[in-house]
Amino acid sequence: MSFKNLNLIEPLLKALSNEGYISPTPIQQKAIPVVLEQKDLLGCAQTGTGKTAAFALPILQLLNEQPVQKKPLIKALILTPTRELAIQIDESFASYGKYTPLRHTVIFGGVSQQKQTDELRRGVDILVATPGRLLDLVAQKFVDLQHIQILVLDEADRMLDMGFVNDVKKIIARIPVKRQTLFFSATMPSEIALLANTILTNPVRVEVTPVSSTAEKVTQAIFSVEKRNKPALLVHLLDNKSIDNVLVFTRTKFGADKLVKALAKARIRAEAIHGNKSQNARQRALGSFKSGELRVLVATDIAARGIDVDDLKYVINFDLPNIPETYVHRIGRTGRAGASGTAWSFCDEEERDYLKDIKKLIQQPIPLVEDHPYALFFSEAPSNAPAKKKPAQSGPQKRYSFNKGNRSGRARNSAVA
Numbered sequence: 001m002s003f004k005n006l007n008l009i010e011p012l013l014k015a016l017s018n019e020g021y022i023s024p025t026p027i028q029q030k031a032i033p034v035v036l037e038q039k040d041l042l043g044c045a046q047t048g049t050g051k052t053a054a055f056a057l058p059i060l061q062l063l064n065e066q067p068v069q070k071k072p073l074i075k076a077l078i079l080t081p082t083r084e085l086a087i088q089i090d091e092s093f094a095s096y097g098k099y100t101p102l103r104h105t106v107i108f109g110g111v112s113q114q115k116q117t118d119e120l121r122r123g124v125d126i127l128v129a130t131p132g133r134l135l136d137l138v139a140q141k142f143v144d145l146q147h148i149q150i151l152v153l154d155e156a157d158r159m160l161d162m163g164f165v166n167d168v169k170k171i172i173a174r175i176p177v178k179r180q181t182l183f184f185s186a187t188m189p190s191e192i193a194l195l196a197n198t199i200l201t202n203p204v205r206v207e208v209t210p211v212s213s214t215a216e217k218v219t220q221a222i223f224s225v226e227k228r229n230k231p232a233l234l235v236h237l238l239d240n241k242s243i244d245n246v247l248v249f250t251r252t253k254f255g256a257d258k259l260v261k262a263l264a265k266a267r268i269r270a271e272a273i274h275g276n277k278s279q280n281a282r283q284r285a286l287g288s289f290k291s292g293e294l295r296v297l298v299a300t301d302i303a304a305r306g307i308d309v310d311d312l313k314y315v316i317n318f319d320l321p322n323i324p325e326t327y328v329h330r331i332g333r334t335g336r337a338g339a340s341g342t343a344w345s346f347c348d349e350e351e352r353d354y355l356k357d358i359k360k361l362i363q364q365p366i367p368l369v370e371d372h373p374y375a376l377f378f379s380e381a382p383s384n385a386p387a388k389k390k391p392a393q394s395g396p397q398k399r400y401s402f403n404k405g406n407r408s409g410r411a412r413n414s415a416v417a
Contacts, residue, residue, distance in 0.1 A: 001023060001024060001029060002022065002023060002024075003016050003021065003022075003023075003024055006024060006028070006029070006032045006033060006036075007033075007036065008032070008057060008061060009061050009064065011064070011097075011099035011100050012057055012060060012061060012096060012097075012099075012100075014099050015095060015096050015097070015098050015099055016057075016096070018095075018098075019095055019096075021053075024050070024053075025049055025050035025053075025054075025208075026049065026208045027043065027045045027049045027050055027051055027054045027206065027208045028050050028053055028054045028057070030206045030208070031043055031051075031054035031055065031058075031182075031206050032054060032057055032058050034204045034206065035054075035055060035058035035059070035062075035180075035182060036058045036061060036062065038062070038180050039180070039202075039203070039204050040180060040181045040182070040183075040200045040201050040202060040203040040204070041055075041181075041182045041183065041200075041203055041204050041205075041206060042183050042196055042200055042203040042204070042205045042206070043055075043182070043183065043184040043185070043205075043206045043207075044184075044185055044186075044187075044188045044205070044206070044207045044208075045184070045186070045206070045207065045208040049208055051154070051184050052088070052089055052092045052154075053092065053096065054184075055078075055152050055154075055182050055184065056089070056092050056093055056096050056097075057096055059076050059126065059150055059152070060093070060096055060097045060100055060102060060126075062149075062150070063075055063076060063102055063125055063126070063149075063150075064100045064101075064102060068101055069123075071122075071123040072102075072103050072123040072124055072125040073123070073125070073144070073147040074124060074125070074126075074127045074143065074144065074145065074147060074148060075125055075126070075147055075148065075149045075150065076125065076126045076127070076148070076149065076150040076151075076152070077126075077127050077129065077145065077148050077150070077151050077152070077171075077175065078126070078127070078128045078129070078152040078154060079129060079130075079131060079134070079151070079152065079153050079154065079159075079168060079171065080128065080129075080130060080154045080155055081130065081131075081155050081158040081159045081161075081162050081164055082130065082155075082158070082162075083108040083109070083110060083130060083282070084273075084282065084283075084286065085154070085155060086106050086107075086108045086128050086129065086130055087106055087108070087283070089106070089128045089154065090104060090105065090106035090128045093126055093128070097126075102125045102126060103122070103123060103124045103125050103126070104124055104125065104126035104127070104128065105119040105120065105124045105126075105127060105128070106127075106128040106129070107120075107127065107128070107129045107130070107133050107134060107137060107143075108129070108130040108133050109130060109132050109133040109136070110278065111280075113133070113136070113137065113142075116133075116137070117137065117140075117142045120137070120142050120143060121142075127143070131159070131164045131167035131168055131171060132164075132167060134171060135167055135170060135171065138171075138174065145171070145174045145175045146175075146176065147176075148175040148176055148179055149176075149179055149180065150179065150180045150181075150182065151172070151175060151179055151180070151181045151182070151199075152181075152182045152183075152184070153168065153181070153182070153183050153184065153199075154184045155184065155185065155186065156183060156184065156185040156192050156195065156196070157185045157186055157187045157188070157189065157192050157325070158186075160189070160191055160192055160195075161301075165191075165195065168195075172199055181199055181200050181201070181203075183196050183199070183200055183203070186325075186328075186329050186332075187325040187328070187329065189325070217335045217340040217341065218331050218332075218334055218335035218340075218341045218342065218343050219340070219341070219342045219343070220331065220342075220343050220344075220345070220366045220367065221342075221343075221344050221345070221366065221367050221368070221369050222344075222345050222347050222355065222366050222367065222368050222369065223344060223345065223346050223347065223369050223372060223374075223375075224347055224348075224368065224369075224370070224375055224376040224377065225346050225347070225348060225372075225374045225375065225376050226348055226349070226374065226376050227348040227349075227350070229374040229376075230318060230346050230348070231259060231262040231263075232373075232374060233346060233372065233373075233374045234248070234259070234263070234316065234318065234346075235262075235263065235266040235268065236372065236373060236374070237316070237344070238263075238266075238268055238295075238296070243295075243313075243314055244292070244295060244313070245289070245292065245295060245296075245309070245312060245313060245314065246295070246296055246297075246313075246314040246315070246316055247289075247297050247299060247309070247312060247314070247315050247316070247333055247334070248270075248296060248297070248298045248299070248315075248316045248318050249298075249299060249300070249301065249315070249316070249317050249318060249319065249321075249330050250298060250299075250300060250318050250319050251300070251319040251321070251322075252300065252319075253272075253274040253276050253300055255318075255319065256272040256273075256274050256298045256299065256300055257272055257274075259272070259298050259318060260272045260298055263296060263298075268295070268296060269294065269295060269296070270294070270295070270296035270297070270298055271285040271288070271289075271294055271296075271297060271298070272285070272297075272298040272299065273285050273286060273297065273298075273299050273300075274299065274300040285297060289309065290309050298318075301321065301326055301329075301330070309333070312333055312334045312341065313334060313340075313341055313342060314334060314341070314342050314343075314344070315330060315331050315333050315334045315341070315342070315343045315344075316343075316344050316345070316346070317330060317331075317343070317344070317345035317346060318346055319346070319351070320345055320346070320347055320351040320354040320355060320358070321354065321358075322354050324354075324357040324358045324360070324361040324362075325361065327345075327358045327361075327362075328361070328362065330343070331343035344369075345366070348376070349376070
């Protein structure tokens, strides 16, 4: 199927051609016709499946069909949880809508509002926003939500995690009841399903892959290791120079900063992005990572939403997440759009229960790598029982290498708990 089969207008097809897009992804094939029919939509799709284009393209088409106004009014509002994701979505509207007269802008907190309010004064058709900054500018009367025709909630599960649900409800109370609502979420926990039921009207449900599924072409592995040895294990793996770009996940902001310092001592350049970093610092680090200048990017889950890197080959879970759906989302940052990828996870004794929950969700074994210098052998005992340490080795320790097509080291399918 080509984008022409989706009845998109020529300005959009021309922009897609410029971007090198040939065929729509499954979520785009299913969602675009629904949105063009002006129906509400509930989309549940794994990250990296092309959700942004699935709503951006039909929104541009629907608004392009309306009469051009001297000063545009905000007719489409896209709410998203993080600054990075907001910027990414706005850039997508710029790319896809370059041959239309539609105006768009993005607003988010953490920076001066002057540039944002200047754009709003000139008038925009499409507004991409994070909830907090939007409510601030609504209160200051820089934003008028009375003309909204289309509302998009993107990454709704992360909105819940970040505590934005009440802000979202306040925003919804200020926009017209008669509207089209598009609701997207990578996962669909019960709280998100309840929110969707309250704001959608007879929605068409589009689900490309089950919530529990992981990217088909992502090679997964577990490294058992004591918590104190995790930095050394990461340095050991990064000795393999073929690992030229890797996204590393930590559970906390403090942990991310601490890991960057540990890598620096090993002469491995890395930068961290998290909520305490300034917007400029986050964008600079992300830009360096995308360009290939920065080899290692360390991120917390919240900051990682919006990281869209073509051909990202490696994801490492330095800390296992305590929410199993988060694991699916993390490893989905690699193996995107049909490409192959590798996801490795470090698991210490305290994280064994997290691993059990992950495997229960994804319904598949994850190979356990035992042949590395810091291996911690798990017994089949309960997780509060002491784990067996790797027997002491005499002489030089064997180095573990993950060269594609020539892997040394031993991996096996294991329950690991």
